[in-house]
Amino acid sequence: MATKAPKDNIDETRLTVGARKTTAVGLPAVINSLKISIDQMGPVRSAQTLLAVNQVKGFDCMGCAWPEGDKRHTAEFCENGAKAVAEEATRRTVPPSFFAEHAVRDLLDRDDYWLGQQGRLTHPMLLDEGGTHYRPVSWDEAYQVVVDELAALDSPDEAIFYTSGRTSNEAAFLYQLMVRGIGTNNLPDCSNMCHESSGSALNETLGVGKGTVSLLDLDTAPLIIVAGQNPGTNHPRML
Structure with missing residues:
Protein backbone atom coordinates (compact mmCIF):
# COMPACT_ATOMS: atom_id res chain seq x y z
CA MET A 1 0.00 0.00 0.00
CA ALA A 2 1.38 3.39 -0.97
CA THR A 3 1.45 6.31 1.44
CA LYS A 4 -0.83 9.30 0.94
CA ALA A 5 0.20 12.16 -1.33
CA PRO A 6 1.38 15.42 0.29
CA LYS A 7 -1.31 17.98 1.08
CA ASP A 8 0.77 21.14 0.76
CA ASN A 9 3.57 22.61 -1.32
CA ILE A 10 7.15 22.33 -0.09
CA ASP A 11 7.89 25.01 2.48
CA GLU A 12 11.14 26.39 1.07
CA THR A 13 11.73 28.45 4.21
CA ARG A 14 12.40 25.20 6.07
CA LEU A 15 15.00 23.90 3.62
CA THR A 16 18.54 23.77 4.97
CA VAL A 17 21.93 23.25 3.38
CA GLY A 18 24.06 20.72 5.23
CA ALA A 19 27.61 19.53 4.90
CA ARG A 20 28.66 18.50 1.40
CA LYS A 21 28.56 14.74 0.83
CA THR A 22 31.66 12.96 -0.39
CA THR A 23 29.81 10.07 -2.07
CA ALA A 24 26.65 9.75 -4.16
CA VAL A 25 26.11 6.01 -3.90
CA ALA A 89 4.39 3.13 -11.32
CA THR A 90 2.79 4.72 -8.26
CA ARG A 91 -0.34 3.28 -6.71
CA ARG A 92 -1.58 6.77 -5.93
CA THR A 93 -4.51 7.81 -8.12
CA VAL A 94 -6.17 11.09 -9.05
CA PRO A 95 -9.94 10.48 -9.40
CA PRO A 96 -12.52 12.99 -10.70
CA SER A 97 -13.25 14.05 -7.12
CA PHE A 98 -9.74 15.54 -6.95
CA PHE A 99 -10.58 17.98 -9.75
CA ALA A 100 -13.95 18.79 -8.22
CA GLU A 101 -12.07 19.84 -5.08
CA HIS A 102 -9.24 21.73 -6.84
CA ALA A 103 -9.98 24.50 -9.32
CA VAL A 104 -7.52 25.25 -12.12
CA ARG A 105 -6.48 28.40 -10.27
CA ASP A 106 -5.58 26.29 -7.25
CA LEU A 107 -3.55 23.84 -9.37
CA LEU A 108 -1.60 26.72 -10.93
CA ASP A 109 -0.51 27.77 -7.43
CA ARG A 110 0.84 24.31 -6.64
CA ASP A 111 4.49 23.42 -7.19
CA ASP A 112 5.62 20.74 -9.63
CA TYR A 113 6.58 18.34 -6.84
CA TRP A 114 3.13 18.48 -5.27
CA LEU A 115 1.42 17.94 -8.62
CA GLY A 116 3.63 15.00 -9.53
CA GLN A 117 3.15 13.35 -6.15
CA GLN A 118 -0.65 13.20 -6.39
CA GLY A 119 -0.69 10.11 -8.62
CA ARG A 120 -2.06 8.99 -11.97
CA LEU A 121 -5.33 9.95 -13.64
CA THR A 122 -8.16 7.43 -13.53
CA HIS A 123 -10.39 9.10 -16.13
CA PRO A 124 -10.03 11.35 -19.19
CA MET A 125 -10.51 14.93 -18.01
CA LEU A 126 -11.66 17.96 -20.02
CA LEU A 127 -11.44 21.67 -19.27
CA ASP A 128 -14.28 23.45 -21.07
CA GLU A 129 -13.70 26.92 -22.49
CA GLY A 130 -14.21 29.37 -19.65
CA GLY A 131 -14.41 26.53 -17.13
CA THR A 132 -12.85 26.66 -13.66
CA HIS A 133 -12.61 22.90 -13.05
CA TYR A 134 -11.69 19.88 -15.14
CA ARG A 135 -14.57 17.48 -15.55
CA PRO A 136 -14.51 13.73 -16.28
CA VAL A 137 -15.55 12.56 -19.75
CA SER A 138 -15.84 9.19 -21.46
CA TRP A 139 -13.14 7.98 -23.82
CA ASP A 140 -15.57 8.40 -26.72
CA GLU A 141 -16.14 12.06 -25.82
CA ALA A 142 -12.40 12.64 -25.37
CA TYR A 143 -11.63 11.19 -28.80
CA GLN A 144 -14.46 13.18 -30.35
CA VAL A 145 -12.98 16.44 -29.03
CA VAL A 146 -9.70 15.60 -30.78
CA VAL A 147 -11.49 14.63 -33.99
CA ASP A 148 -13.52 17.85 -34.02
CA GLU A 149 -10.41 20.01 -33.46
CA LEU A 150 -8.48 18.29 -36.25
CA ALA A 151 -11.41 18.51 -38.64
CA ALA A 152 -11.70 22.26 -38.04
CA LEU A 153 -8.12 22.95 -39.22
CA ASP A 154 -7.54 24.49 -42.64
CA SER A 155 -4.54 22.19 -43.15
CA PRO A 156 -3.25 19.08 -41.32
CA ASP A 157 0.11 20.87 -41.04
CA GLU A 158 -1.47 23.25 -38.53
CA ALA A 159 -1.40 20.36 -36.05
CA ILE A 160 1.64 19.23 -34.07
CA PHE A 161 1.74 15.77 -32.53
CA TYR A 162 4.17 15.91 -29.63
CA THR A 163 5.13 12.62 -28.03
CA SER A 164 7.61 11.10 -25.64
CA GLY A 165 11.08 10.03 -26.72
CA ARG A 166 10.56 7.06 -24.38
CA THR A 167 7.59 5.72 -26.32
CA SER A 168 8.04 2.07 -27.28
CA ASN A 169 8.85 1.28 -30.91
CA GLU A 170 5.46 -0.37 -31.38
CA ALA A 171 3.51 2.56 -29.94
CA ALA A 172 5.63 5.08 -31.87
CA PHE A 173 5.02 3.21 -35.13
CA LEU A 174 1.25 3.27 -34.65
CA TYR A 175 1.37 6.91 -33.60
CA GLN A 176 3.27 8.10 -36.66
CA LEU A 177 1.04 5.93 -38.87
CA MET A 178 -2.01 7.72 -37.52
CA VAL A 179 -0.41 11.16 -37.93
CA ARG A 180 0.72 10.51 -41.50
CA GLY A 181 -2.77 9.23 -42.24
CA ILE A 182 -4.10 12.59 -41.05
CA GLY A 183 -1.76 14.19 -43.57
CA THR A 184 1.22 15.73 -41.77
CA ASN A 185 4.70 14.83 -40.61
CA ASN A 186 4.79 17.28 -37.69
CA LEU A 187 6.02 14.68 -35.20
CA PRO A 188 8.44 16.26 -32.70
CA ASP A 189 9.20 14.40 -29.50
CA CYS A 190 10.85 15.35 -26.25
CA SER A 191 14.24 14.08 -27.47
CA ASN A 192 14.72 16.42 -30.42
CA MET A 193 12.87 19.30 -28.74
CA CYS A 194 15.00 18.99 -25.61
CA HIS A 195 18.28 18.77 -27.51
CA GLU A 196 17.54 21.34 -30.20
CA SER A 197 19.85 23.92 -28.62
CA SER A 198 22.71 21.50 -27.94
CA GLY A 199 22.41 20.04 -31.45
CA SER A 200 22.64 23.49 -33.01
CA ALA A 201 25.66 24.38 -30.90
CA LEU A 202 27.43 21.13 -31.76
CA ASN A 203 26.78 21.70 -35.46
CA GLU A 204 28.47 25.09 -35.25
CA THR A 205 31.46 23.86 -33.25
CA LEU A 206 32.02 20.29 -34.46
CA GLY A 207 30.05 20.09 -37.69
CA VAL A 208 27.75 17.36 -36.38
CA GLY A 209 24.81 17.65 -34.03
CA LYS A 210 25.60 14.59 -31.93
CA GLY A 211 28.27 13.50 -29.52
CA THR A 212 31.44 12.08 -31.09
CA VAL A 213 32.63 9.97 -28.15
CA SER A 214 31.84 6.46 -26.97
CA LEU A 215 31.58 4.89 -23.53
CA LEU A 216 35.03 3.40 -24.10
CA ASP A 217 36.39 6.94 -24.41
CA LEU A 218 35.08 7.70 -20.91
CA ASP A 219 36.74 4.58 -19.54
CA THR A 220 40.14 5.44 -20.98
CA ALA A 221 40.18 9.27 -20.86
CA PRO A 222 42.71 10.72 -18.36
CA LEU A 223 40.51 13.80 -17.86
CA ILE A 224 36.74 14.35 -18.25
CA ILE A 225 35.39 17.91 -18.07
CA VAL A 226 31.64 18.31 -17.49
CA ALA A 227 30.34 21.87 -17.96
CA GLY A 228 26.84 23.27 -17.64
CA GLN A 229 25.26 20.23 -16.03
CA ASN A 230 25.30 18.20 -12.84
CA PRO A 231 25.84 14.45 -13.33
CA GLY A 232 24.81 13.83 -9.73
CA THR A 233 21.22 14.90 -10.48
CA ASN A 234 20.91 14.65 -14.27
CA HIS A 235 22.66 11.37 -15.08
CA PRO A 236 24.21 9.87 -11.92
CA ARG A 237 24.94 6.54 -13.61
CA MET A 238 27.73 8.37 -15.42
CA LEU A 239 29.49 8.63 -12.05
Whole structure:
Protein backbone atom coordinates (compact mmCIF):
# COMPACT_ATOMS: atom_id res chain seq x y z
CA MET A 1 0.00 0.00 0.00
CA ALA A 2 1.38 3.39 -0.97
CA THR A 3 1.45 6.31 1.44
CA LYS A 4 -0.83 9.30 0.94
CA ALA A 5 0.20 12.16 -1.33
CA PRO A 6 1.38 15.42 0.29
CA LYS A 7 -1.31 17.98 1.08
CA ASP A 8 0.77 21.14 0.76
CA ASN A 9 3.57 22.61 -1.32
CA ILE A 10 7.15 22.33 -0.09
CA ASP A 11 7.89 25.01 2.48
CA GLU A 12 11.14 26.39 1.07
CA THR A 13 11.73 28.45 4.21
CA ARG A 14 12.40 25.20 6.07
CA LEU A 15 15.00 23.90 3.62
CA THR A 16 18.54 23.77 4.97
CA VAL A 17 21.93 23.25 3.38
CA GLY A 18 24.06 20.72 5.23
CA ALA A 19 27.61 19.53 4.90
CA ARG A 20 28.66 18.50 1.40
CA LYS A 21 28.56 14.74 0.83
CA THR A 22 31.66 12.96 -0.39
CA THR A 23 29.81 10.07 -2.07
CA ALA A 24 26.65 9.75 -4.16
CA VAL A 25 26.11 6.01 -3.90
CA GLY A 26 26.28 3.22 -1.36
CA LEU A 27 23.92 2.22 1.42
CA PRO A 28 22.34 5.69 1.95
CA ALA A 29 21.33 5.82 -1.73
CA VAL A 30 19.86 2.30 -1.52
CA ILE A 31 17.86 3.15 1.61
CA ASN A 32 16.54 6.40 0.11
CA SER A 33 15.59 4.64 -3.14
CA LEU A 34 13.67 1.95 -1.26
CA LYS A 35 11.91 4.48 0.97
CA ILE A 36 10.67 6.56 -1.97
CA SER A 37 9.69 3.46 -3.95
CA ILE A 38 7.73 1.91 -1.08
CA ASP A 39 6.00 5.23 -0.38
CA GLN A 40 4.78 5.35 -4.00
CA MET A 41 4.32 1.68 -4.93
CA GLY A 42 4.22 -0.36 -1.75
CA PRO A 43 6.74 -3.12 -0.97
CA VAL A 44 5.55 -5.82 -3.39
CA ARG A 45 5.22 -3.63 -6.49
CA SER A 46 8.51 -1.90 -5.58
CA ALA A 47 10.38 -5.20 -5.64
CA GLN A 48 8.72 -6.40 -8.85
CA THR A 49 9.22 -3.10 -10.66
CA LEU A 50 12.79 -2.24 -9.63
CA LEU A 51 14.02 -5.73 -10.50
CA ALA A 52 12.72 -5.21 -14.05
CA VAL A 53 14.36 -1.81 -14.63
CA ASN A 54 16.87 -1.88 -17.53
CA GLN A 55 16.71 -5.67 -17.72
CA VAL A 56 16.61 -7.61 -21.00
CA LYS A 57 13.05 -8.79 -20.34
CA GLY A 58 12.10 -5.68 -18.40
CA PHE A 59 11.83 -2.03 -19.44
CA ASP A 60 14.12 0.96 -19.95
CA CYS A 61 14.38 3.44 -17.12
CA MET A 62 12.89 6.80 -18.09
CA GLY A 63 15.40 8.65 -15.92
CA CYS A 64 18.20 8.92 -18.50
CA ALA A 65 19.60 7.40 -21.69
CA TRP A 66 22.70 5.77 -20.18
CA PRO A 67 23.12 2.49 -22.11
CA GLU A 68 23.37 -0.96 -20.56
CA GLY A 69 26.06 -3.50 -21.33
CA ASP A 70 25.54 -7.11 -22.29
CA LYS A 71 25.91 -8.16 -18.65
CA ARG A 72 23.13 -6.73 -16.50
CA HIS A 73 23.31 -6.32 -12.73
CA THR A 74 20.36 -7.06 -10.46
CA ALA A 75 20.03 -3.37 -9.55
CA GLU A 76 20.64 -1.76 -12.97
CA PHE A 77 19.52 1.74 -11.97
CA CYS A 78 20.53 4.74 -9.88
CA GLU A 79 18.74 6.58 -7.08
CA ASN A 80 17.24 9.15 -9.46
CA GLY A 81 16.07 6.35 -11.75
CA ALA A 82 14.32 4.66 -8.84
CA LYS A 83 12.53 7.93 -8.05
CA ALA A 84 11.44 8.38 -11.67
CA VAL A 85 10.16 4.80 -11.90
CA ALA A 86 8.33 5.10 -8.58
CA GLU A 87 6.43 8.20 -9.73
CA GLU A 88 5.38 6.44 -12.96
CA ALA A 89 4.39 3.13 -11.32
CA THR A 90 2.79 4.72 -8.26
CA ARG A 91 -0.34 3.28 -6.71
CA ARG A 92 -1.58 6.77 -5.93
CA THR A 93 -4.51 7.81 -8.12
CA VAL A 94 -6.17 11.09 -9.05
CA PRO A 95 -9.94 10.48 -9.40
CA PRO A 96 -12.52 12.99 -10.70
CA SER A 97 -13.25 14.05 -7.12
CA PHE A 98 -9.74 15.54 -6.95
CA PHE A 99 -10.58 17.98 -9.75
CA ALA A 100 -13.95 18.79 -8.22
CA GLU A 101 -12.07 19.84 -5.08
CA HIS A 102 -9.24 21.73 -6.84
CA ALA A 103 -9.98 24.50 -9.32
CA VAL A 104 -7.52 25.25 -12.12
CA ARG A 105 -6.48 28.40 -10.27
CA ASP A 106 -5.58 26.29 -7.25
CA LEU A 107 -3.55 23.84 -9.37
CA LEU A 108 -1.60 26.72 -10.93
CA ASP A 109 -0.51 27.77 -7.43
CA ARG A 110 0.84 24.31 -6.64
CA ASP A 111 4.49 23.42 -7.19
CA ASP A 112 5.62 20.74 -9.63
CA TYR A 113 6.58 18.34 -6.84
CA TRP A 114 3.13 18.48 -5.27
CA LEU A 115 1.42 17.94 -8.62
CA GLY A 116 3.63 15.00 -9.53
CA GLN A 117 3.15 13.35 -6.15
CA GLN A 118 -0.65 13.20 -6.39
CA GLY A 119 -0.69 10.11 -8.62
CA ARG A 120 -2.06 8.99 -11.97
CA LEU A 121 -5.33 9.95 -13.64
CA THR A 122 -8.16 7.43 -13.53
CA HIS A 123 -10.39 9.10 -16.13
CA PRO A 124 -10.03 11.35 -19.19
CA MET A 125 -10.51 14.93 -18.01
CA LEU A 126 -11.66 17.96 -20.02
CA LEU A 127 -11.44 21.67 -19.27
CA ASP A 128 -14.28 23.45 -21.07
CA GLU A 129 -13.70 26.92 -22.49
CA GLY A 130 -14.21 29.37 -19.65
CA GLY A 131 -14.41 26.53 -17.13
CA THR A 132 -12.85 26.66 -13.66
CA HIS A 133 -12.61 22.90 -13.05
CA TYR A 134 -11.69 19.88 -15.14
CA ARG A 135 -14.57 17.48 -15.55
CA PRO A 136 -14.51 13.73 -16.28
CA VAL A 137 -15.55 12.56 -19.75
CA SER A 138 -15.84 9.19 -21.46
CA TRP A 139 -13.14 7.98 -23.82
CA ASP A 140 -15.57 8.40 -26.72
CA GLU A 141 -16.14 12.06 -25.82
CA ALA A 142 -12.40 12.64 -25.37
CA TYR A 143 -11.63 11.19 -28.80
CA GLN A 144 -14.46 13.18 -30.35
CA VAL A 145 -12.98 16.44 -29.03
CA VAL A 146 -9.70 15.60 -30.78
CA VAL A 147 -11.49 14.63 -33.99
CA ASP A 148 -13.52 17.85 -34.02
CA GLU A 149 -10.41 20.01 -33.46
CA LEU A 150 -8.48 18.29 -36.25
CA ALA A 151 -11.41 18.51 -38.64
CA ALA A 152 -11.70 22.26 -38.04
CA LEU A 153 -8.12 22.95 -39.22
CA ASP A 154 -7.54 24.49 -42.64
CA SER A 155 -4.54 22.19 -43.15
CA PRO A 156 -3.25 19.08 -41.32
CA ASP A 157 0.11 20.87 -41.04
CA GLU A 158 -1.47 23.25 -38.53
CA ALA A 159 -1.40 20.36 -36.05
CA ILE A 160 1.64 19.23 -34.07
CA PHE A 161 1.74 15.77 -32.53
CA TYR A 162 4.17 15.91 -29.63
CA THR A 163 5.13 12.62 -28.03
CA SER A 164 7.61 11.10 -25.64
CA GLY A 165 11.08 10.03 -26.72
CA ARG A 166 10.56 7.06 -24.38
CA THR A 167 7.59 5.72 -26.32
CA SER A 168 8.04 2.07 -27.28
CA ASN A 169 8.85 1.28 -30.91
CA GLU A 170 5.46 -0.37 -31.38
CA ALA A 171 3.51 2.56 -29.94
CA ALA A 172 5.63 5.08 -31.87
CA PHE A 173 5.02 3.21 -35.13
CA LEU A 174 1.25 3.27 -34.65
CA TYR A 175 1.37 6.91 -33.60
CA GLN A 176 3.27 8.10 -36.66
CA LEU A 177 1.04 5.93 -38.87
CA MET A 178 -2.01 7.72 -37.52
CA VAL A 179 -0.41 11.16 -37.93
CA ARG A 180 0.72 10.51 -41.50
CA GLY A 181 -2.77 9.23 -42.24
CA ILE A 182 -4.10 12.59 -41.05
CA GLY A 183 -1.76 14.19 -43.57
CA THR A 184 1.22 15.73 -41.77
CA ASN A 185 4.70 14.83 -40.61
CA ASN A 186 4.79 17.28 -37.69
CA LEU A 187 6.02 14.68 -35.20
CA PRO A 188 8.44 16.26 -32.70
CA ASP A 189 9.20 14.40 -29.50
CA CYS A 190 10.85 15.35 -26.25
CA SER A 191 14.24 14.08 -27.47
CA ASN A 192 14.72 16.42 -30.42
CA MET A 193 12.87 19.30 -28.74
CA CYS A 194 15.00 18.99 -25.61
CA HIS A 195 18.28 18.77 -27.51
CA GLU A 196 17.54 21.34 -30.20
CA SER A 197 19.85 23.92 -28.62
CA SER A 198 22.71 21.50 -27.94
CA GLY A 199 22.41 20.04 -31.45
CA SER A 200 22.64 23.49 -33.01
CA ALA A 201 25.66 24.38 -30.90
CA LEU A 202 27.43 21.13 -31.76
CA ASN A 203 26.78 21.70 -35.46
CA GLU A 204 28.47 25.09 -35.25
CA THR A 205 31.46 23.86 -33.25
CA LEU A 206 32.02 20.29 -34.46
CA GLY A 207 30.05 20.09 -37.69
CA VAL A 208 27.75 17.36 -36.38
CA GLY A 209 24.81 17.65 -34.03
CA LYS A 210 25.60 14.59 -31.93
CA GLY A 211 28.27 13.50 -29.52
CA THR A 212 31.44 12.08 -31.09
CA VAL A 213 32.63 9.97 -28.15
CA SER A 214 31.84 6.46 -26.97
CA LEU A 215 31.58 4.89 -23.53
CA LEU A 216 35.03 3.40 -24.10
CA ASP A 217 36.39 6.94 -24.41
CA LEU A 218 35.08 7.70 -20.91
CA ASP A 219 36.74 4.58 -19.54
CA THR A 220 40.14 5.44 -20.98
CA ALA A 221 40.18 9.27 -20.86
CA PRO A 222 42.71 10.72 -18.36
CA LEU A 223 40.51 13.80 -17.86
CA ILE A 224 36.74 14.35 -18.25
CA ILE A 225 35.39 17.91 -18.07
CA VAL A 226 31.64 18.31 -17.49
CA ALA A 227 30.34 21.87 -17.96
CA GLY A 228 26.84 23.27 -17.64
CA GLN A 229 25.26 20.23 -16.03
CA ASN A 230 25.30 18.20 -12.84
CA PRO A 231 25.84 14.45 -13.33
CA GLY A 232 24.81 13.83 -9.73
CA THR A 233 21.22 14.90 -10.48
CA ASN A 234 20.91 14.65 -14.27
CA HIS A 235 22.66 11.37 -15.08
CA PRO A 236 24.21 9.87 -11.92
CA ARG A 237 24.94 6.54 -13.61
CA MET A 238 27.73 8.37 -15.42
CA LEU A 239 29.49 8.63 -12.05
